[in-house]
Amino acid sequence: MSQKQDKATTERHSKTLRELLKRPENKVCSDCKRNDPRWASWNLGVFLCIRCSGIHRSMGTHISKVKSVDLDVWTVEQMNSIQKWGNKRANAYWEAHLKPGHIPPDQ
Numbered sequence: 370m371s372q373k374q375d376k377a378t379t380e381r382h383s384k385t386l387r388e389l390l391k392r393p394e395n396k397v398c399s400d401c402k403r404n405d406p407r408w409a410s411w412n413l414g415v416f417l418c419i420r421c422s423g424i425h426r427s428m429g430t431h432i433s434k435v436k437s438v439d440l441d442v443w444t445v446e447q448m449n450s451i452q453k454w455g456n457k458r459a460n461a462y463w464e465a466h467l468k469p470g471h472i473p474p475d476q
């Protein structure tokens with residue numbers, strides 16, 4: 370499907386991801402606001418804990434495309450998407466589009 374990515378690019382991407390995770394808005398899981406996010410949905414542009422990443426996976430890849438920050442190889446396209454969004458902007462977007470009175474599930 371796609372060409373194999375060279376090692377230098379992959380390493381640069383993982384360094385960028387580690388730096389993204391140091392930002393205050395990305396230090397907690399986008400969904401449960403807890404834990405240490407080591408996973409991300411690159412199409413939604415959010416960082417997730419392992420538990421919430423499982424929930425995102427179960428929604429299907431047409432909704433959420435989940436990858437491990439530590440274990441997976443990130444492509445240029447995926448990096449562009451996660452950098453464009455990030456937890457803060459993605460949350461603002463999704464919360465703005467929720468119905469009035471909707472309370473996001475706590476757990």
Ligand SMILES: [Zn+2]
Pocket residue numbers: 398399400401402403404417418419420421422
């Ligand atoms: Zn979570």
